[in-house]
Amino acid sequence: MRVSVARVRFHPALARVQHITPRARYATTAPTPAEDYDIVIVGGGPAGLALAGALASSPAVYATSRIALVEAGSLDKVREWTMGEGEFSNRVSSITNVSREFLHGFGAWDYLDQTRTMPVEEIQAWDGLSSARITFNTSDIPSSSPARSPHLRPSQIATMVENLNIQRALLRTLEDKPDVNLLDNVKVLSITRNSADETDDYPHLTLSDGRTLRARLLIGADGPSSPVRAYTQISSYGWAYPTHAVVGTLFHRPHPLGLPNATAFQRFLPTGPIAFLPLSPTAASLVWSTRPELAAAMKQLDSAALARYVNAAFRLPWLSLNYLNTVLLESYASGTPLTASQAEEEISFRQQAHSIDASSALSSLQTTIGVPAEGSDSFPPLIHSLQRGTIASFPLRLTHADSYLGSSSQGRGRTALVGDAAHTCHPLAGQGLNMGLADVCELVRCLDAGAQHGSDLGTQVVLQPYARNRYAANHSMLSVTDKLHKLYALQSWPAVWARSTGLEVVNELLALKGAIMLGGGAAREEPNAGKAAMRFAADAVEVGASTLYGAKALLSGLGSIAGTVVGKAVGSLITNAGKQ
Amino acid sequence: MLSVIPRQLGYSTRLFRHFATNAESLASPTVDPIEIEHFSKLSAQWWDEHGELKMLHRMNPPRVAWLKEKIAELRDLEGEPSSPSWKALGGLRILDIGCGGGLLSESLARLGASVTGVDAAASNIAIARIHQSHDHSLNNLVYRHAAVETLAVEGQQYDAVCAMEVLEHVDEPKNFLKSCAEVIKPGGHLFLSTISRTPFAHLLTIAIAENTLHLVSPGTHNYDKFIRPSELIKFFKDLGWLTGTYEDRPNAQEAEVRGIMYFPGNGDWQLSNRGSSWGEQCNYLFWARKPKTP
Numbered sequence: 001m002r003v004s005v006a007r008v009r010f011h012p013a014l015a016r017v018q019h020i021t022p023r024a025r026y027a028t029t030a031p032t033p034a035e036d037y038d039i040v041i042v043g044g045g046p047a048g049l050a051l052a053g054a055l056a057s058s059p060a061v062y063a064t065s066r067i068a069l070v071e072a073g074s075l076d077k078v079r080e081w082t083m084g085e086g087e088f089s090n091r092v093s094s095i096t097n098v099s100r101e102f103l104h105g106f107g108a109w110d111y112l113d114q115t116r117t118m119p120v121e122e123i124q125a126w127d128g129l130s131s132a133r134i135t136f137n138t139s140d141i142p143s144s145s146p147a148r149s150p151h152l153r154p155s156q157i158a159t160m161v162e163n164l165n166i167q168r169a170l171l172r173t174l175e176d177k178p179d180v181n182l183l184d185n186v187k188v189l190s191i192t193r194n195s196a197d198e199t200d201d202y203p204h205l206t207l208s209d210g211r212t213l214r215a216r217l218l219i220g221a222d223g224p225s226s227p228v229r230a231y232t233q234i235s236s237y238g239w240a241y242p243t244h245a246v247v248g249t250l251f252h253r254p255h256p257l258g259l260p261n262a263t264a265f266q267r268f269l270p271t272g273p274i275a276f277l278p279l280s281p282t283a284a285s286l287v288w289s290t291r292p293e294l295a296a297a298m299k300q301l302d303s304a305a306l307a308r309y310v311n312a313a314f315r316l317p318w319l320s321l322n323y324l325n326t327v328l329l330e331s332y333a334s335g336t337p338l339t340a341s342q343a344e345e346e347i348s349f350r351q352q353a354h355s356i357d358a359s360s361a362l363s364s365l366q367t368t369i370g371v372p373a374e375g376s377d378s379f380p381p382l383i384h385s386l387q388r389g390t391i392a393s394f395p396l397r398l399t400h401a402d403s404y405l406g407s408s409s410q411g412r413g414r415t416a417l418v419g420d421a422a423h424t425c426h427p428l429a430g431q432g433l434n435m436g437l438a439d440v441c442e443l444v445r446c447l448d449a450g451a452q453h454g455s456d457l458g459t460q461v462v463l464q465p466y467a468r469n470r471y472a473a474n475h476s477m478l479s480v481t482d483k484l485h486k487l488y489a490l491q492s493w494p495a496v497w498a499r500s501t502g503l504e505v506v507n508e509l510l511a512l513k514g515a516i517m518l519g520g521g522a523a524r525e526e527p528n529a530g531k532a533a534m535r536f537a538a539d540a541v542e543v544g545a546s547t548l549y550g551a552k553a554l555l556s557g558l559g560s561i562a563g564t565v566v567g568k569a570v571g572s573l574i575t576n577a578g579k580q
Numbered sequence: 581m582l583s584v585i586p587r588q589l590g591y592s593t594r595l596f597r598h599f600a601t602n603a604e605s606l607a608s609p610t611v612d613p614i615e616i617e618h619f620s621k622l623s624a625q626w627w628d629e630h631g632e633l634k635m636l637h638r639m640n641p642p643r644v645a646w647l648k649e650k651i652a653e654l655r656d657l658e659g660e661p662s663s664p665s666w667k668a669l670g671g672l673r674i675l676d677i678g679c680g681g682g683l684l685s686e687s688l689a690r691l692g693a694s695v696t697g698v699d700a701a702a703s704n705i706a707i708a709r710i711h712q713s714h715d716h717s718l719n720n721l722v723y724r725h726a727a728v729e730t731l732a733v734e735g736q737q738y739d740a741v742c743a744m745e746v747l748e749h750v751d752e753p754k755n756f757l758k759s760c761a762e763v764i765k766p767g768g769h770l771f772l773s774t775i776s777r778t779p780f781a782h783l784l785t786i787a788i789a790e791n792t793l794h795l796v797s798p799g800t801h802n803y804d805k806f807i808r809p810s811e812l813i814k815f816f817k818d819l820g821w822l823t824g825t826y827e828d829r830p831n832a833q834e835a836e837v838r839g840i841m842y843f844p845g846n847g848d849w850q851l852s853n854r855g856s857s858w859g860e861q862c863n864y865l866f867w868a869r870k871p872k873t874p
C-alpha cells in the first residue's frame with residue numbers, strides 16, 4: 001500500500017498510546033515534519049542509481065515502497081551529458097559480463113549509448129621486469145558461468161563503458177518511475193535518531209535544503225567517505241596505498257590492418273600497473289597507478305610529452321624507464337616540465353642502450369605507417385596525444401567496512417552499505433564498480449523477497465542474506481587486488497630478482513586473471529577468487545614467445561649498460577641475490 | 581524444535597500478569613509517562629532481532645510465505661482471480677490470535693489484509709501498539725486486548741484466523757479451537773503453529789532447550805499441553821470440516837500439516853515437504869478450511 005504524501009505523524013488507531021506522552025513527543029520536533037520514506041538511498045553515483053533503477057523494476061518493492069535518492073551533485077548534468085564523437089570521459093569502467101547481464105535485466109543496458117562502448121575480447125597482462133605474460137579471452141570463462149550469456153558476443157570478456165554513460169542510462173530507466181523521488185543538488189547534512197522518542201529506531205536525515213527525511217531503510221551508496229557509514233558507526237579496515245592512479249583519454253592511429261581495438265593491455269611495473277583500456281578504434285582509457293610524486297609530475301606534462309612517456313612505460317625495460325622517472329621528477333622539481341622533444345630524446349637514447357631498433361615492436365617512437373613490426377600485437381598502439389582536460393589523478397585505498405549492516409542492538413539498525421561506501425580497492429583488476437553492482441543486485445533480491453513476505457524492509461531478517469552473500473566474495477576480491485599490488489610493488493632486489501626470472505610471477509598473473517574473470521558476481525559460486533585463479537593454471541598460461549622476447553631484451557639491455565655505474569650496481573645486486 | 585517464545589515474552593506469562601493490570605490502563609488517557617517508558621523498553625526487547633525472540637523473528641518469513649501460498653492455492657482451485665504476490669492478502673479480514681508484539685500481524689497488514697491482533701496479555705498489546713506507532717504505513721491494523729472467546733460472543737467473522745505458537749500455552753485447547761472455528765467465515769481459513777507431543781519434541785524443547793542449553797527459560801513448556809497433528813485432524817473431522825489429510829493434490833476439505841525445522845547453521849527455518857512426516861515430530865504448521873456450507 002502506498003503511503004500518502006501528506007505525512008501523518010501518528011496513526012489514529014493509536015491515539016490512546018500516543019496521547020500519553022504528548023510533551024515528550026512534541027518537545028523537540030522540528031518545525032517541518034519529517035517526510036516518511038521506506039527506502040532512502042544516499043548517493044547518485046553508479047551504485048546508488050543502479051540500486052534505484054533495479055528497485056523500481058521490482059514490482060513488489062516499487063508497488064509497496066516510497067523511495068528517495070539523495071545526491072549532492074546535479075543529476076541534470078548527468079542526464080544532459082554529451083561529448084563529441086571520438087572524445088571520451090576519463091572515468092571509464094570495465095564492466096564484466098555478469099554486471100552487464102544485471103544491467104540488461106532491468107533495461108538499463110539498452111539505454112546506453114552503444115556507440116560509446118567497446119567490447120574487450122582479449123586481455124594481455126605482463127610483468128614489467130621479466131615480461132612473463134598471460135593472455136586471456138573467453139575460452140577462460142567456464143561455460144556454466146553466468147558470465148556466459150546469449151546476449152553477448154561469444155568472444156566478449158568485458159565491456160568498456162564511461163561511468164557517465166552508465167549513470168545517464170540508469171537515470172533514463174527511472175524516467176517513467178515517478179515514485180522514485182530523485183532529490184539532487186542537496187547534501188545530507190546529518191543523520192540522527194529521533195531524540196524525542198527512544199523507541200523510534202528510524203534514521204532521520206537532515207538535508208541542506210532544510211527538509212527532514214525519516215527512513216525505514218537507509219542505504220549508503222555514498223562513496224568512500226560515506227556519511228551513512230559514519231552514522232552506522234561501522235568501522236572499516238584498510239590503508240591508503242602510497243599510490244595514485246593517473247587517468248586520461250589516449251588517442252592513437254587506427255590499426256594499420258583495420259583490426260578492431262579490442263585488446264586491453266596491462267603492464268605491471270614496480271611503481272604500479274599501467275593499463276590501456278580500448279574505447280574506440282582510435283581512443284583508449286589510461287589508468288596508470290604510480291607513486292604520488294610521479295603522478296604529480298605527469299600531470300604537468302603537455303599532451304605530446306605525456307603520450308611519449310606512456311608509450312615508453314609499456315615498452316622500455318624497467319631500468320631505463322626508472323631512469324626516465326628520475327629525469328621526470330628532476331625536471332618537475334626544477335619547475336621546467338619535460339617537453340615532448342626532450343622526452344623523445346631520452347627515450348631514443350635509452351632504446352639505443354638496449355639495442356632497440358626504431359622499427360621494432362619495442363620501440364616507443366612513432367614511425368611512418370607501414371607493415372606492423374613483428375610482435376607489435378603484444379603492445380598497445382602508439383599514443384600520439386591525450387584528450388584535453390582528461391588528465392587527472394586519484395589516491396588509491398583499500399577499505400572494507402567491518403559490516404554492511406548497522407547494528408540494531410546498538411541502535412544503528414535500518415542501515416545498509418553498498419558500493420564504494422562499503423569497500424574500495426586498487427583498480428588493477430577493474431573490479432570496484434562491478435563489486436558495487438553485484439552488491440546492488442543481491443540487495444535488491446533480498447528487498448524483493450522481503451516485500452513479498454510483507455516484512456519490514458529495514459529489518460535484519462530481510463537484510464542479513466545480503467551481507468552474508470556479498471561480504472566474503474568482496475573480501476576475497478579485495479585480498480587478491482591487495483596482494484597483487486604488494487607483490488608487484490616490492491622493490492627489494494632479491495624479490496625483484498626472483499620475479500625477473502619470470503617464474504614467480506606466473507602465479508600472480510593467474511591470480512589476477514582469476515580476479516578479472518570471476519569478478520562481480522560469478523564469485524558467488526566461487527568465493528575464493530585466488531583458488532579459482534589456480535583452476536585456470538592448467539590451461540591458460542602463456543609464457544610464450546613474447547616472454548622470451550622480453551627476457552632477451554632485458555638481458556641484452558643489461559649487457560649494454562654493464563659499463564655504467566647503474567649497470568655495476570645492478571650486477572652486484574644480482575650476484576648477491578643469487579647467493580642468498 | 582522448540583517454542584520460539586520464551587516464557588517472559590509469551591502469550592500468557594507470569595511476568596506479564598504482573599504488568600497486566602497496569603497495561604490495562606494504557607487504554608486510559610491519564611497514564612503515567614513512566615508506565616509508557618516501561619512498555620517502550622519491553623517493546624524494544626520484544627522487537628530486538630538479536631534478542632530472546634531471535635528465532636521467532638526468523639520464523640516469520642517462511643510462515644507468512646506458507647500462509648500466502650495456501651490462500652493463493654485455494655483461490656486458484658476455485659477459479660478466483662489471483663492478486664499480485666505483494667498484495668496477496670488484499671481484501672481479507674484476518675484475525676491474529678496471540679499476536680504478541682505484532683510480528684505476524686504487521687506482515688499480514690503489509691500484504692493487504694485488514695488485521696485485528698489480539699492477545700490475552702495487555703502488556704503485549706501495549707508493546708504491539710508502540711511498535712505500530714512508528715510505522716506510519718500500517719493503517720489497516722488494530723490491536724485489542726481480548727480473548728478469542730470474547731470475539732466469538734461479539735459475533736465477529738474473519739476470512740482467516742491465525743493462532744501461531746499459542747496452542748501449547750492454552751489451558752483448554754478444545755474450547756479455544758471451537759472459538760477459533762466460530763469466528764471464521766464459511767469457506768475461511770484456520771492457520772495454526774504449535775509443537776507436537778512426541779518424545780523427540782520433549783527431548784528438544786524441555787530436556788535440551790530449557791534444561792541443558794537454557795535457550796528458553798525453564799518452565800516455558802508444559803509437555804502435557806503439546807498437541808499432536810493427528811489429534812488436531814481428529815478434532816476438525818469431528819467438527820465436520822475435513823474429509824482427510826492432504827495426499828498429493830490440494831483439496832479444500834483436507835487439512836495440511838507441515839513440519840518446520842530450525843537450521844542453526846544459517847539461522848533459517850525450513851518447511852518439510854507436503855506429505856512428508858519428518859518435520860511433524862516437533863514444531864509444525866497446520867491448516868484447515870471451514871466448509872462453505874455447514
Ligand SMILES: Cc1cc2nc3c(=O)[nH]c(=O)nc-3n(C[C@H](O)[C@H](O)[C@H](O)COP(=O)(O)OP(=O)(O)OC[C@H]3O[C@@H](n4cnc5c(N)ncnc54)[C@H](O)[C@@H]3O)c2cc1C
Pocket residue numbers: 042043044045046047048070071072073092093094095163186187188189221222223224226227245247287394418419420421427429430431432433434435436
Ligand atoms: C582510477 C580508477 C579506475 C577505476 N576503474 C574501474 C574499472 O575498470 N572497473 C570497475 O568496476 N571499477 C573501477 N573503478 C572503481 C569505480 O570507479 C568505483 O567503484 C565506483 O565509481 C563507485 O561508485 P559508487 O556509486 O559506489 O560511489 P561514488 O561514485 O563515489 O558515488 C557516491 C555519490 O554519493 C554522493 N554523496 C556523498 N556524500 C553525500 C552527501 N553527504 N549527501 C548527498 N550525496 C552524497 C556523491 O556526490 C557521489 O555522487 C575505478 C576507480 C578508479 C579510482
